[in-house]
Amino acid sequence: DTAVSQTPKYLVTQMGNDKSIKCEQNLGHDTMYWYKQDSKKFLKIMFSYNNKELIINETVPNRFSPKSPDKAHLNLHINSLELGDSAVYFCASSPGGQHSGNTIYFGEGSWLTVV
Amino acid sequence: DQQVKQNSPSLSVQEGRISILNCDYTNSMFDYFLWYKKYPAEGPTFLISISSIKDKNEDGRFTVFLNKSAKHLSLHIVPSQPGDSAVYFCAASHYNTDKLIFGTGTRLQVFP
Secondary structure (H helix, E strand, O other): OOOEEEEOOEEEEOOOOOEEEEEEEOOOOOEEEEEEEOOOOOEEEEEEEEOOEEEEEOOOOOOEEEEEEEOOEEEEEEOOOOHHHOEEEEEEEEOOOOOOOOOOEEOOOEEEEEO | OOOEEOOOOEEEEEOOOOEEEEEEEOOOOOOEEEEEEEOOOOOOEEEEEEEOOOOEEEEOOEEEEEEOOOOEEEEEEOOOOHHHOEEEEEEEEOOOOOOOEEOOOEEEEEEO
16 A cells, blocks of 8 residues: 555656656645656755645756645656656655654655656 | 765675664754665655754664764664665755755665
8 A cells, every 4th residue: 555656657758758747645644745866866855845835946947847736646747858857756745844853755756767 | 065975875784783874964054864765666765863952863773873063973773684785865954944955875785
């Protein structure tokens, strides 16, 4: 019974395409996140939403647009994909903010390869 | 500017011995620290955390030590088991920004 699930797990697509990654959490958490792990293994936050409201936007290109239809879902849409977007994208959730001492639960990751 | 650094990309330890993973940080505003464990093709899972008001937190075989003056924390695993083989990420946050900053990870291999 997966707590944070994201789809697809693997995605290979051509430059210039538009793609979406979906994320759902069944933990009843208020806060959801998107993290990116690049080729150098840096794991960095991209976005944070609390109850469908954008809290953190970490200088991400506006080709990346998160959408939260409800607090259990946070989808990531990427327009005009570039080679440098190739990375692993992790969705995550927590009961409150990241600094409230709450554990953050991560999804299994979505491996995006842009060719 | 990498505010959280794990300078050892890998560590190899014999089963039953102690594993010590190190993490350094540069931002003195950080006041909450966490360790995450990650297996291949899976997301990171929370392992243990420590607040800056403490210098030690223990949970079973896992202990995290915090040295604020040196801006250094470490994770001790004893005794190490083959199932501990994974990548370990150190992370830090501070109240004002409410976001986690991760290190680049240390790959631990525990061999029989």
